[in-house]
Amino acid sequence: xxxxxxxxxxxxxxxxxxxxxxxxxxxxxxxxxxxxxxxxxxxxxxxxxxxxxxxxxxxxxxxxxxxxxxxxxxxxxxxxxxxxxxxxxxxxxxxxxxxxxxxxxxxxxxxxxxxxxxxxxxxxxxxxxxxxxxxxxxxxxxxxxxxxxxxxxxxxxxxxxxxxxxxxxxxxxxxxxxxxxxxxxxxxxxxxxxxxxxxxxxxxxxxxxxxxxxxxxxxxxxxxxxxxxxxxxxxxxxxxxxxxxxxxxxxxxxxxxxxxxxxxxxxxxxxxxxxxxxxxxxxxxxxxxxxxxxxxxxxxxxxxxxxxxxxxxxxxxxxxxxxxxxxxxxxxxxxxxxxxxxxxxxxxxxxxxxxxxxxxxxxxxxxxxxxxxxxxxxxxxxxxxxxxxxxxxxxxxxxxxxxxxxxxxxxxxxxxxxxxxxxxxxxxxxxxxxxxxxxxxxxxxxxxxxxxxxxxxxxxxxxxxxxxxxxxxxxxxxxxxxxxxxxxxxxxxxxxxxxxxxxxxxxxxxxxxxxxxxxxx
Numbered sequence: 001x002x003x004x005x006x007x008x009x010x011x012x013x014x015x016x017x018x019x020x021x022x023x024x025x026x027x028x029x030x031x032x033x034x035x036x037x038x039x040x041x042x043x044x045x046x047x048x049x050x051x052x053x054x055x056x057x058x059x060x061x062x063x064x065x066x067x068x069x070x071x072x073x074x075x076x077x078x079x080x081x082x083x084x085x086x087x088x089x090x091x092x093x094x095x096x097x098x099x100x101x102x103x104x105x106x107x108x109x110x111x112x113x114x115x116x117x118x119x120x121x122x123x124x125x126x127x128x129x130x131x132x133x134x135x136x137x138x139x140x141x142x143x144x145x146x147x148x149x150x151x152x153x154x155x156x157x158x159x160x161x162x163x164x165x166x167x168x169x170x171x172x173x174x175x176x177x178x179x180x181x182x183x184x185x186x187x188x189x190x191x192x193x194x195x196x197x198x199x200x201x202x203x204x205x206x207x208x209x210x211x212x213x214x215x216x217x218x219x220x221x222x223x224x225x226x227x228x229x230x231x232x233x234x235x236x237x238x239x240x241x242x243x244x245x246x247x248x249x250x251x252x253x254x255x256x257x258x259x260x261x262x263x264x265x266x267x268x269x270x271x272x273x274x275x276x277x278x279x280x281x282x283x284x285x286x287x288x289x290x291x292x293x294x295x296x297x298x299x300x301x302x303x304x305x306x307x308x309x310x311x312x313x314x315x316x317x318x319x320x321x322x323x324x325x326x327x328x329x330x331x332x333x334x335x336x337x338x339x340x341x342x343x344x345x346x347x348x349x350x351x352x353x354x355x356x357x358x359x360x361x362x363x364x365x366x367x368x369x370x371x372x373x374x375x376x377x378x379x380x381x382x383x384x385x386x387x388x389x390x391x392x393x394x395x396x397x398x399x400x401x402x403x404x405x406x407x408x409x410x411x412x413x414x415x416x417x418x419x420x421x422x423x424x425x426x427x428x429x430x431x432x433x434x435x436x437x438x439x440x441x442x443x444x445x446x447x448x449x450x451x452x453x454x455x456x457x458x459x460x461x462x463x464x465x466x467x468x469x470x471x472x473x474x475x476x477x478x479x480x481x482x483x484x485x486x487x488x489x490x491x492x493x494x495x496x497x498x499x500x501x502x503x504x505x506x507x508x509x510x511x512x513x514x515x516x517x518x519x520x521x
Contacts, residue, residue, distance in 0.1 A: 024366045028373065029417035032303045032324050039326050039363075048335055048353070048360045052327035157189060157224075157294035158182055164219045169212065177202065177212045181225065189224040189291025190232070223290035230254060236286045246271050250279055257283075260503070260510035280514065304425035306378040306433075308389065316389055318379045320371055321425070328367060330360045376408045377418045378433065385436050389426055394458070396451040398440035442487045450486050456496050458484070463502055468512040473505040 030038065043049045165178045177198070184193040195213070199206045216225045222239050226232035230251050237243040237251070246269040250257065256264050257280075266276050305324045311317045338353050381404065387395035401412045401419075408415075419433035440449040459477060466472055472480070474493045481488050497504075503511070 020362055024369070025417065027366050027370055028414070029420050031421040032305065036326060039328060042359070042363060043328075046356045046360055048331050048356045049363070050329040050331055052329050155294065157185065157291045160221075160294060161185075161216075161219060161224070165216075168215050168219060173204075174208075174212050174215075177204070177209060178216055181213065181216060185225070185291065187291060187295050188289040189221065189226070191225045191227050221287070221290040221293065223287060226290075229288055232288060232290065233283065233286050236290075237282070240282075242282055246275070247279055247282075250283070260507040260514070262510055262514060277514065302423050302430060304423045304430060305374055306422070306424045308378075308382055308424060308426045310427065316382050316386060318375065318382050320375055325371060326367060328360075328364055330357075330364060373410075373414065374418055374422060376410075377404060377415055378424060380404050380407050381419075381424070381433060381436050388436070389428060392428065394454050396436070396438065396454045396457075398449050398451045399437050400439075401437060443485050452496075455481070455486055455488065456500060458486070459493065459496055460500060460502070463497075463508070466508065466512065468509065468516050471505050471509040471512065 027035065027038070039051070043051055161182050162179075165175060165182075169175050169178055180198065180202075181191060181193060184191060186192055191213070195206060195209050199209045202209075213225060217235050218239075219225070223232040223236045226235055233254075234243060234248070234251050237247055249269045250265060253265060253268060256268075262273075262276060266273065269276065269279070271279070303324050304321050307319050307321050309317045309319070335353060335357055338349065381399075382389065384399050384403070384407075385397060387397060401415045405412045405415045419437070422433045424431055424433055435453070438451040438453045441452055441455055442449055458481065462472060462477060462480060474490050474497070477493050477497075478488060478490050481493075502508075
């Protein structure tokens with residue numbers, strides 16, 4: 001059979017991941033902080049985009065000055081792209097004009113320019129009470145003084161140690177060794193440096209390096225420059241004059257202390273139970289991270305994307321948090337002004353502005369779609385988990401992504417992106433949306449299944465109610481849960497217990513008895 005070339009027509013459909021579609025998907029899973037960073041970059045690149053400053057409407061004249069339309073929850077379309085500058089009426093210059101403006105802004109502008117010039121900052125705020133003629137003096141009340149001038153700077157661990165080293169080590173060579181050791185301290189104050197390597201690099205004897213280290217270990221905070229937890233505790237005990245042979249043996253066997261093996265510790269330390277309890281109480285007063293107090297880490301605030309409130313009908317009302325909705329505005333007036341002065345339509349300026357307008361419209365639509373999607377997913381989660389909001393974590397229902405996706409007619413991947421790093425503020429606290437999705441655990445009586453998070457909460461509550469004489473084993477917890485209608489295997493109980501950092505029953509019994517004796521002692 002001869003081969004020949006033929007032409008055929010074929011019609012098919014395919015999903016193409018355009019760059020804008022990929023970026024829309026990324027917008028959906030961005031956190032509030034990441035979204036604000038992305039919008040700031042877009043505003044910087046696109047001259048048609050602006051961030052709404054929430055100044056409010058100043059009246060009819062100011063509303064016509066620009067044709068701005070918001071993105072996200074404030075998205076809209078232009079109705080008059082040719083809006084120009086407002087005409088200045090005579091009322092703005094007469095006496096009634098100031099009254100009109102005062103009424104609109106709820107502010108008195110009659111004394112806005114009573115004093116010419118800007119306020120002068122005082123050269124020495126601490127001397128304002130003594131020198132009346134100093135520029136910036138505002139009377140005995142202290143008005144006009146910036147309190148930021150009196151805020152003390154935060155001292156780091158390195159600065160704190162460098163202030164003490166010249167007094168402890170007067171020799172320049174020893175100060176050089178100490179400076180290198182300070183540079184190798186971690187955030188907890190531990191020394192992460194090989195002394196033999198340092199001695200070879202500096203050409204010094206190991207004894208000299210050790211002598212400098214011993215001197216540095218006497219500095220404040222107590223326990224700094226230690227190379228291990230045992231050494232850190234030993235340094236602090238020596239400064240407290242509590243490092244005797246029994247305490248040294250206890251410090252050398254911290255792994256037994258972590259296991260709550262008090263019988264072995266009494267035998268190794270050659271002490272009775274009362275002395276061991278005193279030693280344990282002394283160790284609890286020590287600081288295992290001496291440098292931790294100098295670490296000033298900024299805590300990241302979480303902005304909830306959704307706020308849940310109770311309504312008057314006994315149900316729950318789901319609202320998007322206005323603080324988490326970016327307000328992006330599209331300046332159509334600027335586009336029209338550039339179009340009038342841009343010349344030919346095929347000029348590079350016009351092509352650039354058209355592309356900016358397309359990107360701006362796409363961003364506003366994407367933000368609006370993102371807000372609606374988050375609202376729909378959150379509303380369905382609240383509907384599914386209304387018992388949790390009414391009665392607490394014990395009534396948390398098992399829920400998966402497919403259930404929510406089928407209810408709101410979306411794909412599971414979309415729901416997964418929406419619930420990632422998104423938070424919901426409820427009357428019971430702030431929760432990530434992922435918190436409400438837990439696996440199902442079968443009921444022992446054939447009834448409704450239980451949520452894994454609710455079961456973990458029950459296990460934690462049972463363990464918190466234990467007494468030193470009646471500590472529950474994993475088998476006891478299994479029996480108690482089964483009596484409450486939860487069918488759970490022993491290995492699953494152990495897995496949940498370990499995930500909550502709860503020790504075994506043997507360790508809990510030893511610790512509870514020791515704590516009871518310490519409290520009684």
